[in-house]
Amino acid sequence: xxxxxxxxxxxxxxxxxxxxxxxxxxxxxxxxxxxxxxxxxxxxxxxxxxxxxxxxxxxxxxxxxxxxxxxxxxxxxxxxxxxxxxxxxxxxxxxxxxxxxxxxxxxxxxxxxxxxxxxxxxxxxxxxxxxxxxxxxxxxxxxxxxxxxxxxxxxxxxxxxxxxxxxxxxxxxxxxxxxxxxxxxxxxxxxxxxxxxxxxxxxxxxxxxxxxxxxxxxxxxxxxxxxxxxxxxxxxxxxxxxxxxxxxxxxxxxxxxxxxxxxxxxxxxxxxxxxxxxxxxxxxxxxxxxxxxxxxxxxxxxxxxxxxxxxxxxxxxxxxxxxxxxxxxxxxxxxxxxxxxxxxxxxxxxxxxxxxxxxxxxxxxxxxxxxxxxxxxxxxxxxxxxxxxxxxxxxxxxxxxxxxxxxxxxxxxxxxx
Numbered sequence: 580x581x582x583x584x585x586x587x588x589x590x591x592x593x594x595x596x597x598x599x600x601x602x603x604x605x606x607x608x609x610x611x612x613x614x615x616x617x618x619x620x621x622x623x624x625x626x627x628x629x630x631x632x633x634x635x636x637x638x639x640x641x642x643x644x645x646x647x648x649x650x651x652x653x654x655x656x657x658x659x660x661x662x663x664x665x666x667x668x669x670x671x672x673x674x675x676x677x678x679x680x681x682x683x684x685x686x687x688x689x690x691x692x693x694x695x696x697x698x699x700x701x702x703x704x705x706x707x708x709x710x711x712x713x714x715x716x717x718x719x720x721x722x723x724x725x726x727x728x729x730x731x732x733x734x735x736x737x738x739x740x741x742x743x744x745x746x747x748x749x750x751x752x753x754x755x756x757x758x759x760x761x762x763x764x765x766x767x768x769x770x771x772x773x774x775x776x777x778x779x780x781x782x783x784x785x786x787x788x789x790x791x792x793x794x795x796x797x798x799x800x801x802x803x804x805x806x807x808x809x810x811x812x813x814x815x816x817x818x819x820x821x822x823x824x825x826x827x828x829x830x831x832x833x834x835x836x837x838x839x840x841x842x843x844x845x846x847x848x849x850x851x852x853x854x855x856x857x858x859x860x861x862x863x864x865x866x867x868x869x870x871x872x873x874x875x876x877x878x879x880x881x882x883x884x885x886x887x888x889x890x891x892x893x894x895x896x897x898x899x900x901x902x903x904x905x906x907x908x909x910x911x912x913x914x915x916x917x918x919x920x921x922x923x924x925x926x927x928x929x930x931x932x933x934x935x936x937x938x939x940x941x942x943x944x945x946x947x948x949x950x951x952x953x954x955x956x957x958x959x960x961x962x963x964x965x966x967x968x969x970x971x972x973x974x975x976x977x978x979x980x981x982x983x984x985x986x987x988x989x990x991x992x993x994x995x996x
Contacts, residue, residue: 603681603699605740605749607789607801608674609706617661617668619686620833622693625660625667630681630697639669642687653677674702676797701791703798710804722769722776725790727800730773735794737772742787749789812878813888815936816895816928816985823868824936827881827888829857836866839877868892895985913969915984925966926985942966 608614619625624642628635629651639660640648650658659670667686671678679702685695707726729735739753753759755772767776775788788804817823827836835844836855843855843866852875856865864883868875871892881888915925927940939953940962952960955977961970971978 602748603697605699605701605751605789607701607703607706607791607803609801610675610702610704612674612706613670613672614674614678614700615668615670616682616698617684617686619667619684619693622667622686622688623690624687625669626685626687627660627669628683628685630683635683638682641667641669674700676702678702679798701798701801703791703801705800707800707802709802711806722774723788723804724770724774725772725792725802727773727790727792727802729792729794729799731771735792735799738791738793739772739775740789740791741781749787752788812891813936813938814891814893816893817871818895818897819872820870821897823871823875823892824856825866825868825879825881825888825890825892826936827864827866829862829864830883834864834881834883836864837878837880837882838866839879840874909974910970910972911974912963913971913982913984914964915967915969915986917967917986924987926987927966927969928983928985930981940966940969 606614616627617625624640626637626642627639629638630636636651637648638650638654639658641660641662644662647660649655654671657672659672661668661670669684679700681697681699683695683697686693710723710726725737725739727737730737736754736756738751738755740749741752742749753766753768753772753775759768759772765778765781768774769776786806789801790804791801792799815823815825825836827834835842838853840853843853845855852870852872853866853868856867857863864881866879866881871894873894876892876894879890879892913927915927917925924942925940926938926942928936928938930936937953939956940960942962955975956971959972961972962968963970967984969982969984
């Protein structure tokens with residue numbers, strides 16, 4: 580699962596998709612903490628301003644290390660600019676309520692402005708404990724509550740924000756000083772705005788929610804609520820010498836693969852063992868390993884501004900050669916040759932003619948339905964003999980491909996194609 584730090588980095592990578600006139604994006608911090616402004620990826624230098632009534636007040640310019648910018652008196656001794664290659668940012672330390680406002684940072688390359696973003700810094704007295712949101716699908720939604728006892732008191736208001744998919748921009752959802760009206764089919768408001776009842780549709784792609792509690796314009800507290808991160812590493816089981824395709828869709832400039840052998844980011848570069856395949860219409864950024872060997876086993880990540888795929892390449896000996904079946908409008912039973920009686924679980928996979936691999940059944944997670952059966956196979960597969968036999972009913976031409984099972988033992992892996 581992606582760590583919180585990496586999730587934040589992926590969010591900030593939106594700079595690569597900077598628009599012509601972006602809206603200020605709220606960022607919430609506690610008094611005395613640190614805020615990071617920037618994250619310019621593969622840029623030459625970063626420039627940061629504070630937005631004031633007179634215009635822009637220069638805080639930092641990393642283009643000339645020998646002549647650093649002298650910050651305004653209230654920020655002196657509290658600004659730090661990172662000059663780390665390929666990842667530039669600026670920090671403001673020991674935040675106070677006087678730091679509240681808008682900040683603009685610019686990413687420059689080859690003496691040209693590449694992109695910029697504006698952050699609205701909101702500084703609060705305290706940060707309440709972050710909470711994880713669990714969706715009750717049977718009831719069709721979930722209640723989330725801002726855990727501040729001050730809500731409902733005279734002069735106290737609450738604001739709710741959420742990250743909007745697919746841009747992941749943080750936008751205002753509700754401000755109790757403006758309205759506490761329900762939004763039919765989306766959310767209901769309770770307890771002076773302290774509690775929102777969210778429809779299931781609001782939780783599908785909106786992973787983060789935030790609340791801020793204010794006494795007039797003074798922020799008393801803020802809280803973050805988040806859905807469990809749904810991006811998990813996919814295990815790929817291969818034998819020595821097998822060709823491997825790790826799927827990833829193309830997602831603009833700056834995309835790359837992080838591999839056990841280093842960074843791979845050039846579609847035009849083809850080495851003898853590993854290269855990127857763009858597909859027939861350049862819609863893919865998939866990684867191809869010509870023949871897997873010991874040096875290839877490990878973790879892989881395809882990273883871009885708005886998208887990430889994670890894989891773990893696991894060495895797994897193949898104990899039988901593939902059998903070929905030719906059927907249509909009939910049933911076919913695929914048998915897994917389980918050589919150990921104490922196996923932990925059985926996984927069934929298929930590889931489409933495109934080369935993309937898909938997990939279709941996992942006996943270790945079947946009880947919690949964490950591996951949904953692919954839509955085209957629903958109602959057409961049966962598992963028998965303690966999951967050692969996969970039966971596909973009414974075989975179609977679209978079922979064409981390679982199917983195999985993986986037997987997971989503790990601590991070994993076995994595989995049968």
